[in-house]
Amino acid sequence: MIDKTKTIGATKNFDSAKINELISTGLINNVANLERAIFSLEYLGQLQKEGLDFIFKGGSAIQVILQDKWARLSVDADICSNVSEKELIEIMSNIYQKFGKTAFSFKFRDRTIAGSIPFYLFILEAPSIAVIGETRSCLLDVMGIKPNYATTQVALKTPFFDSDLTITTPTIGALLGDKLSTIGPNTMGRHLVDSRNGLEYAKHFYDIKTLQEADFNFKDCCLAFHEAIDLQSKIRSKNLSVQECCEDLFFTCKVASLPQNISEQLIAKLSEQPRMRARSEFRILRDGLARFRPFLVRGLTYSWDDLRYCAALTALLTKMAQIDLSEKKIKAILKANMPSKKEEIQSVAAKVAAVPEQERWFIQLSELVNFPRILQTWHGYFFLEPAT
Incomplete structure (x- = not known):
């Protein structure tokens, strides 16, 4: 003792x-x-x-x-x-x-x-x-x-x-920016090789959602995110660009947002190399999620559909960190009411349907309308624009 x-x-x-x-x-x-x-x-x-x-x-x-x-x-x-x-x-x-x-x-x-x-x-x-x-x-x-x-x-x-x-x-904002930099297995994040890495990613997605729910300064988040990429460049002896890190992260977030029951059907749309990556990451993330549950407290749960939302939120926050948005606009997007009425959900779905299919390959709209917060978050990601 x-x-x-x-x-x-x-x-x-x-x-x-x-x-x-x-x-x-x-x-x-x-x-x-x-x-x-x-x-x-x-x-x-x-x-x-x-x-x-x-x-x-x-x-x-x-x-x-x-x-x-x-x-x-x-x-x-x-x-x-x-x-x-x-x-x-x-x-x-x-x-x-x-x-x-x-x-x-x-x-x-x-x-x-x-x-x-x-x-x-x-x-x-x-x-x-x-x-x-x-x-x-x-x-x-x-x-x-x-x-x-x-x-x-x-x-x-x-x-x-x-x-x-x-x-x-x-600060909470800086911690959030640092956490965003942990996703991206081929650039700034940990590799996704086995369920141990999948466990880490399940934790990171969950932490990002939890931090985002607190009151945070987005400038701190952006500065920490870019600082983390610079540090990862030095750690890995690579000249990592913000763009390539974000694209790497976005792909993994899309894989993590796949519906479980039709994942293979959607992954099959991809060309060979991204298809192989998506299949591997989906399996590892699913296995990692199963290992994560003993770390939850107060009887909280964390299902695959919860992870899908956390991944969508991670993609949205990261895209926000890429472009010049005011703190006011960021807060308005993050705190916007989720669509609840059928016509509201269908309206959001119609806008997402207009996105080129190669960008929304992981989405089956007839399925995603049953998960309005995931749908709304990816809508925010697709239609986010820099300040003018």
């Missing part, structure tokens, strides 16, 4: 009775994931206490920044810091020593990144809180440069973790 006298988080965070209470009330449905999430946040506090200057981003940061709007567990920590590998190892060793070498052991993960920006990737381990004899592991990803994101100070607290610390995160 972890030494509670050394933790920065409140001692109740590490009480097995508290863990069991969170599970029994249905707030969280997976003990292992809950404990991994707790240890991940505790470790961030330990890093800060040891003097590391960093920006906390990714899914775990969303838990902290959204507070009561929290929707899923994140079990890994993603930070950015202008720290050398030697300095980081020294800090991590100090934490391990502090806990008497019984918690927060660490080892490098194998991942080759050949670009000019250093990455330090670790697996952390600590003894289970609620299950004697078991060990929990979580991941720590450190990008060795601090991006030029708008930031804010937030309390290091969630519904399952309490502490007195404040921590630096991107």
